[in-house]
Amino acid sequence: MIHDPEQLSLDVTADESVVKPNVSVSLGLIVTELVINALKHAFPDGRTGKIVVDYHARGPNWSLSVTDNGVGMPQDPADARPGLGTSIVEALARQLDAVVQVAAAHPGTAVTVARSQIAAVRPTAEAV
Numbered sequence: 683m684i685h686d687p688e689q690l691s692l693d694v695t696a697d698e699s700v701v702k703p704n705v706s707v708s709l710g711l712i713v714t715e716l717v718i719n720a721l722k723h724a725f726p727d728g729r730t731g732k733i734v735v736d737y738h739a740r741g742p743n744w745s746l747s748v749t750d751n752g753v754g755m756p757q758d759p760a761d762a763r764p765g766l767g768t769s770i771v772e773a774l775a776r777q778l779d780a781v782v783q784v785a786a787a788h789p790g791t792a793v794t795v796a797r798s799q800i801a802a803v804r805p806t807a808e809a810v
Contacts, residue, residue: 690725691732692717699739708774709737709746715767716748716793724752724790731790742799744780751790771795 701709713735725731734749771793775782780797 689728689730690721692735693732694735696735696737697739699744701739701744705778708778712746712771712774712795713748715771719767720748720750720752720791724750724754726753729753743797745794745796747792747794749787749790749792751787754786754789755784755791 717733717735720733724733729752731751734747736745736747736749738745772782775795778795778797779799780795783794783796785792785794
């Protein structure tokens with residue numbers, strides 16, 4: 683979908699963490715939906731830009747974001763109706779016990795899907 687790398691670029695950053703196969707499939711589907719959405723909506727009329735995909739994990743917690751420097755979200759809420767892709771991302775996030783946040787990136791849009799769990803901590807002998 684990116685025919686001219688001078689017009690649009692896609693950068694990916696990720697740590698070296700490993701996830702279970704079913705989680706990786708869901709994360710891949712989320713990335714696909716969010717990148718396609720940015721390609722379809724963020725860069726109208728041949729506008730140049732960049733899409734950045736970022737993934738980092740620490741223990742059971744992780745964060746996946748897709749950010750673009752495109753035109754941003756519509757100002758009129760009536761123009762910002764969620765589509766099928768949004769429903770898919772939200773459903774996959776629920777399956778992963780994650781939350782979806784959409785924010786203005788000035789310019790562009792940032793969508794973050796994050797899972798945050800508090801790890802169980804066993805008391806040490808000193809703490810008892």
